[in-house]
Amino acid sequence: MAEDTINLLKDCQLAVHKPNPRQYIASISSLPGLEVWFQRASDVVRKIRAGDVDLGIVGYDMVCEYGEDDDDLIVVHDALGFGECHLALAIPTSGIFENISSVSELAAMKHWSPERPLRIVTGYTHLGKKFVDKIGLKHVRLLTADGALEAAPAMGTADAILDLVSSGTTLRENSLKEIEGGTVLQSQGVLVASKRSLLLRETALDKTHEILERLEAHLRAKNQFTVTANMRGNSKDEVAERILLNTEFHGLQGPTICPVFSKMNGSVLENYYAIIICVTKHRLYDAVKQLRKIGGSGVLVSPLTYIFDEEPPRWRMLLDKLNQ
Template identity: 45%
Template sequence: MTQRTDIRLSLPSKGRLGQAALDFLAEAGLRVNKPNPRQYSATIPSLPNLTVLFQRAGDIVVSVRDGSVDFGITGMDLVAEKRGENGHVLVLHDALGFGHSTLTLAVPEDWPVQNLEDLRAYAARLAHPLRVATKFPNLTATFLKQHAIPHRLIWAEGTLETAPAIGYADMISDLVSSGQTLRDNRLRPLADGAILPSQAVLIANRGALQTRPEVLSVARRLLEYIEAHLRAQENLLVIANMRGESPEAIVERIFSRPTIGGLQGPTISPVYVRDGSPWYAVTIVVRRDQLPDAIADLRAIGGSGIIVTPVTYIFEEEPPRYKAMLEALQNQE
């Protein structure tokens, strides 16, 4: 068989991750160009040597594991369920920030069961093994065994929430986001029944990264733009005018406050005013969740004319997750 020479990234073709993955990549500067919506391949103009494929989210893990695809974006739930034990699937980024859900045990709301201890006792009183419908047999079985709950798994396609009402299962193990679908079907999650929190992740084939330098190069580009975009989402650019004797005097005042130190420090430049008084413009990066405190700190040390603007990217000297990937590649698990 001829060795493949192209580089492939698989994205979910539909479902909860489909459009969200396309939107995320576009926001990160990696817009996917798919002229024909019926085609199952596309390109990323900023990465011209990369071919984008569209698959079912679960199939992406299998394709990356088997090496027919080099990279994939899918849910951590599917990665944990299908990655296998050969170490071929490497998680490059475990928190892309979309597609959040939790694999959870849920029981009929009229059961006298609130937690795993109650479930263990209830299962012992049933005339048959506890039947659990799920699309995640590996994760569910491991969790139930860890908690010593006898059970029989029922593999099910489609909507699981109806399984207890139909009667082919007693309870379910399924992904839960808001919980509204459970409530609509008179189910409720166990208080301690969360098996795995999940969100979208970026994965890669370990062998391709180790043996093909061009794949490693694309991994760096992907991680660089993704990391820069995600970090930018957490921060804002703040510019303020400030009167002071010198830049050094202003820096001293800035560093006396906890929220306005910037990434490494402030950028300070002179402001030329008509009366010749000593004014400076201070530019800093502030955490989005600390903005109210940062504004208060700036005002407290004489800041005025404060401008706040979003940040598109914040590039590091080297992406932290790229460093982590290189370390992981040295581990032959």
């Protein structure tokens, strides 16, 4: 998460300067007056709640587990695009669980009693307790461990686990499976803040605004290409009509169309137009095909770095949450 966070900030022109690897304090030269502290994910949330730091970047799972529903915590950006995983219940694929494929089937098993509860090992006791209550599992004991939870069922120290799953490889390699209704939450990296800080300290709100704007502009641009193509035509209106009526690709507000001037037999002609549109990466080839069909040639594709649009919706949402 730390590496992903540093890379993301760098891509947003917010490079984190850390004088040496064993130092936990750093700075961002484009944000003077801001201190960066490297802390364990759980401590990031605890320190925001305690009022020691104003803003943090952590997994949403950490915000929920260590935030314990504290309404001072406010998620400023909920999808930073890394650390994607989900918190889920998993049970062994064989033995008494062989035919169990949902939480209702798990709850209905006759094996669990006050003397012999279902033992679930997890690092997420707050979320685990809430989840067990929600799904109505009666005879349960939550056990805690810090890591390698997937080994517990085979070791005989627990019956089930509640842990993060990403690719699913760790579960599979340890003969465990997820079950229907067993997902507690979806998680990825988020930017989280203390509501109190943002309300009481104008500089904290200003810096948050700048960071959010940069994140939004970069993340919006990340999956887009700028596509430029030349197209023969008699006027820009005619070219615009061809694009708007015959393709699905129109740019942010609409295509930008500019005349291309060429020299022929001593005179300057305006019989080509350059069109500029934005295209999501996975639809690039569709866009090229559609542009070709309406006479597009010389298609140039370049990556987009930022899209600064009007005020980002997340900023408005943040102000609403702060009642401003």
